Amino acid sequence: MKTTQSPTDQPAAPPADVPTATALKLWVILARAAASVTAHSTADIERHGLTPAEFGVLETLYHKGPLLLGEVQKRTLVSSGGTTFLVDRLEKRGYVERRLCESDRRARYAALTPAGKAFMAEIFPAHAEAIRRAMSGLGLAQQRQAIDLLRTLGHEAEGLKDRGAEEG
Amino acid sequence: MKTTQSPTDQPAAPPADVPTATALKLWVILARAAASVTAHSTADIERHGLTPAEFGVLETLYHKGPLLLGEVQKRTLVSSGGTTFLVDRLEKRGYVERRLCESDRRARYAALTPAGKAFMAEIFPAHAEAIRRAMSGLGLAQQRQAIDLLRTLGHEAEGLKDRGAEEG
């Protein structure tokens, strides 16, 4: 169980430049933290036979009310085809229904059915509790601090997407 | 473009309980921030015709040197079959090679070839720069703060996975 390294196998040194090294470290930590919490969230969701993406659609409709498919898409970060697919499946299960949009006949609303609403009312509290537990490594004040930092980080990263590869 | 809401369509109120509401908000912000940075990372990686998972393997080997496939798996958060698949493809491209492990004949090392090492030496600096730019919404001190918070968060969430659904 010991590594046999020939002289040429020496790993490359990380960047010496402090800002870049810090950003890379933050990236690793951020990705791992998100993955850990995702694991908790996913584990809870799968108990109910749903995929995370399906749950995301239900949760969005549960908290926002009926929404155009395009709005669902933006909020759940899923592709256009994926949204159609997800709503199809949730419709087959009786949790969601499509409704016509009177002012634009291309568009469709997605809305929870009474069954879908009842289902979410039943499972959401336990899900919220699972998330609360996953976050319990941080106290309330620390969580607020993290929210502020990550919101700033996210907004800037999001904005940078559009304006190509300029300097920052 | 106006929402037609029947009286039954009113969205559910978010949890009134402050710790739970805060944790849920943090979860949304965390997921979005991670997604935004991932988008930058992925965009840079795809310029070279690699998937993020492939790049993850190369990056791990680049910085850690030769590693058993199982160790690669743990570090890249990919399934066992996925690791086999990824190393297969990188081997076909000439970036990675498998080596026997003398002390355990079930095991295999994955190691960068000279070509793989040269490739990473060529593309990694620009990738690191892309990550630095994606993180530029936060100053150096803020990034360090975020690292501390997310590390704590991640460790606790990770630890909670094992010990079932006890209280925290």
Add this chain to the structure above:
DNA sequence: TGTTAATAGCTTATGACTGAGATATTAAGT
């Protein structure tokens, strides 16, 4: 030594999701 359990990696079946293009409808400009 012989038997059982654990481990490393590979194979295969499966499935969720993406992305490009198709269709239907609306908006804009002439």
Add this chain to the structure above:
DNA sequence: ACTTAATATCTCAGTCATAAGCTATTAACA
């Protein structure tokens, strides 16, 4: 009115990755 562009959703082929089970090898223990 007519043409062109933009928008909303849907269709579908292709892909990445997972999960369960398989083989080979090693470790544990009587």
